[in-house]
Structure formats: structure tokens, C-alpha cells
Amino acid sequence: MATQLPEDRAESVFEDYKPAYNALQATAEANRCLYCLDAPCITACPTAINIPEFIRKISTGNVKGSAKTIFESNILGMSCARVCPVEVLCVGDCVYNEMDRPPIEIGKLQRYATDIAFEKGWKFFEAGAPTGKRVALIGAGPASLSAAHRLRRFGHAVTIYEKRDVIGGLNTTGVAPYKMKADRSIEEVEWLLSIGGIEIHTGKEVGVAPTVAELEERFDAVFFGIGLGPDKHLGLPGEDLDGVLGAVDFIEQMKLQALDLQGASRAVVVGGGNTAIDAVREAVGVGFKHVTMAYRGDEKKMSGYQHEWKAGKLEGVLGAWRTQPIEYVGKDGHVIGVRCVKLDADKKPIEGTEHVLPADLVLVAIGQSKLLDALNNLEGVEMDGKKVTVDKHGATGRPGVYAGGDLANGAKEVVNAVAEGRDAAEAIHRYLMGTEEAADA
Numbered sequence: 058m059a060t061q062l063p064e065d066r067a068e069s070v071f072e073d074y075k076p077a078y079n080a081l082q083a084t085a086e087a088n089r090c091l092y093c094l095d096a097p098c099i100t101a102c103p104t105a106i107n108i109p110e111f112i113r114k115i116s117t118g119n120v121k122g123s124a125k126t127i128f129e130s131n132i133l134g135m136s137c138a139r140v141c142p143v144e145v146l147c148v149g150d151c152v153y154n155e156m157d158r159p160p161i162e163i164g165k166l167q168r169y170a171t172d173i174a175f176e177k178g179w180k181f182f183e184a185g186a187p188t189g190k191r192v193a194l195i196g197a198g199p200a201s202l203s204a205a206h207r208l209r210r211f212g213h214a215v216t217i218y219e220k221r222d223v224i225g226g227l228n229t230t231g232v233a234p235y236k237m238k239a240d241r242s243i244e245e246v247e248w249l250l251s252i253g254g255i256e257i258h259t260g261k262e263v264g265v266a267p268t269v270a271e272l273e274e275r276f277d278a279v280f281f282g283i284g285l286g287p288d289k290h291l292g293l294p295g296e297d298l299d300g301v302l303g304a305v306d307f308i309e310q311m312k313l314q315a316l317d318l319q320g321a322s323r324a325v326v327v328g329g330g331n332t333a334i335d336a337v338r339e340a341v342g343v344g345f346k347h348v349t350m351a352y353r354g355d356e357k358k359m360s361g362y363q364h365e366w367k368a369g370k371l372e373g374v375l376g377a378w379r380t381q382p383i384e385y386v387g388k389d390g391h392v393i394g395v396r397c398v399k400l401d402a403d404k405k406p407i408e409g410t411e412h413v414l415p416a417d418l419v420l421v422a423i424g425q426s427k428l429l430d431a432l433n434n435l436e437g438v439e440m441d442g443k444k445v446t447v448d449k450h451g452a453t454g455r456p457g458v459y460a461g462g463d464l465a466n467g468a469k470e471v472v473n474a475v476a477e478g479r480d481a482a483e484a485i486h487r488y489l490m491g492t493e494e495a496a497d498a
């Protein structure tokens with residue numbers, strides 16, 4: 058299935074923020090690895106890639122073997138090499154940090170091996186002998202894709218239903234383009250699908266058509282990988298003015314289409330998490346000259362990664378701390394500013410501090426809502442806030458119904474969704490083949 062994206066989409070102006078290694082650089086870096094026996098980098102990786110093994114293979118010139126080691130644990134290893142926050146995962150736990158020496162650049166080495174695998178068109182896995190069992194997966198994001206690939210290796214027939222026209226989930230529609238652009242994510246999905254026998258139906262919203270009951274009737278097991286819902290909003294006056302958007306919504310537009318941003322010069326992003334930081338950097342990248350992040354807490358306490366925020370500051374973004382929006386100000390139906398008030402240390406408004414931050418664009422990045430309609434009223438499926446409750450194998454309380462990724466973990470990273478999809482596929486396999494108890498013992 059070839060998905061065509063417009064060449065002139067707004068994200069095309071971004072360059073990769075981490076330059077790729079050439080063969081010499083990769084070999085030199087691989088040779089620094091200590092190949093630790095109890096490698097903490099493996100424990101820090103949610104997919105538990107055998108990192109010293111893939112690095113050793115690079116150092117001996119066995120790039121194909123290295124890529125195979127990566128994909129065996131993480132079939133989205135190419136995109137994870139680009140999008141994983143390695144600073145707080147494998148690289149953050151490399152033993153070199155304790156010696157005050159630069160940690161091994163694991164992400165760049167993983168990218169080196171997996172990029173070569175893609176360039177050369179290497180394929181590593183084949184579908185298993187048909188079992189006669191059928192599994193439906195809902196959503197074509199990292200969780201479902203990882204599950205689908207593993208299920209095909211076991212020989213089950215697999216069908217994915219995706220409500221959007223594009224595949225890849227947030228890896229295609231959400232990830233910052235300086236890490237990975239949408240076409241690269243789609244290329245990865247197509248590579249994954251080359252195992253054969255994974256049917257994908259796009260433009261199909263499960264819950265509307267087909268219904269979950271229909272899927273349960275036609276399939277032996279169902280996996281939910283539907284992620285989270287649309288951006289949350291603050292419910293302030295002026296919310297429906299042109300130019301007030303949810304950040305994830307704006308990022309999706311920027312990644313998939315051309316945008317007319319002529320004359321736009323000031324952007325305000327509301328929030329202090331990773332989506333807010335991505336959004337400020339993306340606003341700078343698409344041409345906004347004055348970009349401010351308005352956050353109700355302190356700079357040091359924001360939930361977004363400090364290393365990403367530091368990069369934003371270097372790009373000229375300003376932070377407005379302890380700043381609470383109270384109204385979007387408009388003119389002729391378009392936003393022209395955000396009225397804010399300053400907060401004290403207890404998050405109480407400070408009298409006399411009202412002010413307006415001028416803005417042609419306001420992006421609200423205060424989290425995504427839950428997306429559980431498709432799962433509502435399913436007997437045996439329990440919800441905990443915005444998450445679906447699952448056991449350590451991704452099983453809900455309803456026989457044959459599994460879930461993984463953002464909707465089950467409450468929003469983590471791509472690599473967590475990949476791990477949870479893979480592990481749920483293993484559990485589904487045991488369920489379908491009647492070996493569940495043996496694995497749980």
C-alpha cells in the first residue's frame with residue numbers, strides 16, 4: 058500500500074537534528090563499548106534490545122547481523138533509533154556516565170545499522186505456517202504494528218483497522234520532524250508489512266463501522282492499539298477563534314500538508330510537557346519569529362525533558378513561567394493574544410498581574426483526552442482514568458481482548474508501545490494455541 062504525502066508539506070523545511078554516522082565514525086564509537094555483562098543499557102530499553110551484542114557486531118563489520126539483533130526485539134528499531142529519548146533511557150544508563158566520560162551514542166549506532174538495512178532492502182523475518190486463527194488489531198500505530206508483525210511470525214492471519222487515511226499512528230502524524238518526517242515512518246510501516254499477510258483497512262473507525270461486536274464475531278482475538286484522543290482544551294473564552302488550536306492537531310497538519318502561515322510572526326504555546334516543547338521548536342522551524350511557552354509551573358518543574366527544552370531555548374524560544382491563560386483575545390474572528398495572569402508559588406493568581414501575550418497562533422498542549430468510546434460497555438473491560446486496565450501481558454478482563462500502547466500505559470513513548478504490542482502478541486498466541494497457563498506459571 059503506497060501512501061502519497063504532498064512534497065510541499067510544512068515539515069519538509071526541517072533538517073535532522075542529529076547527523077548520521079558514517080562507517081568510520083560508527084566503528085570508532087562501537088569500539089568504545091565495554092560490552093558490559095550486566096549491561097544496564099539493556100535494562101533501560103523497554104524492548105530490551107541486546108545493545109552490547111548489536112554494537113559488537115558493528116565493530117566487527119557485521120552490520121546485517123547487528124540490524125537483525127535490533128529488529129528481533131524491536132521491529133520499529135529504525136524509527137526508535139531516531140525518536141527514542143535515549144538520554145533518559147539506554148544512553149542515560151550507560152556505565153560511562155558514572156566514569157564522567159561521554160556515554161556510548163547507542164541511538165546513533167542503532168540508526169547506522171537500521172538505515173543500512175533499509176538502504177539494502179534486507180528482510181529478516183518470514184510469516185509462520187498458517188494456524189487458521191484470525192486476529193483483528195485496531196489502530197495502525199506502533200503498538201498494533203508491532204503486535205501484527207509478531208502475530209504473523211506465529212502464522213496467524215492479521216487484519217488492522219485504522220480510522221485515518223495514513224498509517225503509523227503518532228510516529229507518522231506526531232513525532233517532531235527534526236527527529237523523523239512522516240514519509241520515513243510510512244516507509245518503515247511498508248517495510249514491516251513486507252512480511253506479507255497483514256491486511257490493512259484505512260478509513261475504518263472501529264466502534265462506528267465495524268463495531269467491536271462484529272470483530273469479536275469474525276476474529277479469534279482482538280487487540281486495541283488506539284492511543285489517546287484529541288487535544289484537551291482549557292474551556293476559556295475565545296477558544297473558537299481562528300488560530301487557537303490543539304498542539305497535536307497543529308503538528309499533524311504541519312506533518313501532512315502545506316500550511317499558509319504568511320504574515321504570522323508570534324506564537325504562544327500553552328503547557329510544559331514534551332508536546333509543548335516540540336510545538337515551540339516546530340513553530341520556530343516553520344517561521345514564527347517570536348515564540349513563547351506559557352506554563353503555569355516553574356521552569357525546573359516542567360514535565361517536558363530538560364535536554365529538549367534547552368534546545369528550544371537555544372533556538373530563541375522564551376518561557377513565561379507561573380503564567381496562567383484566562384482568555385484568548387481576538388479581532389475580526391482571529392486570535393491576537395492570550396490574556397494571562399501570574400501565579401504565586403501555591404498556583405494562586407496574583408492580583409494586578411494580568412497581561413496579554415501577543416499571538417497570531419495559540420497552541421494548547423495540555424494533554425490528550427481519552428479515546429475509549431470503542432471500549433465502553435464491553436463487559437470485563439475496566440478503565441482506570443484515561444487508561445484501559447490490562448495485566449502484564451496486555452490482557453483485559455474480557456477473554457480474547459487485549460490492549461497496549463498509549464491507551465493502556467497512559468501515554469509513554471513509541472518504544473513502550475512497541476514492547477507492549479509485541480508482548481501482547483506473544484500472549485495472544487498462547488491464548489489461541491491454548492498454552493496460556495504454561496506461560497503464566
Ligand SMILES: Cc1cc2nc3c(=O)[nH]c(=O)nc-3n(C[C@H](O)[C@H](O)[C@H](O)COP(=O)(O)OP(=O)(O)OC[C@H]3O[C@@H](n4cnc5c(N)ncnc54)[C@H](O)[C@@H]3O)c2cc1C
Pocket residue numbers: 140141142195196197198199200201218219220221224225226227228231232233236261262263264282283284285305308332335428431461462463464468469470471472474
Ligand atoms: C506530539 C507528540 C510527539 C511525540 N514525540 C515522541 C517522540 O519523539 N518519541 C517517542 O518515543 N514518543 C513520542 N510521542 C509518543 C508516541 O508517539 C506514542 O507513545 C506512540 O505513538 C503510541 O503508540 P500507539 O500505537 O499506542 O498509539 P498511536 O500512535 O496514537 O496510534 C493509534 C492509532 O489508532 C488509530 N485509531 C484511534 N481510534 C481508532 C478507532 N476507533 N478505529 C480505528 N483506528 C483508531 C489512530 O488514528 C492512530 O493511528 C509523541 C507523542 C505526541 C502526541
Ligand code: SF4
Pocket residue numbers: 089090091092093096097098099108109150151152153161163
Ligand atoms: S552500558 Fe554502555 S558500555 Fe556498557 S554495554 Fe551498554 S552501551 Fe556498552
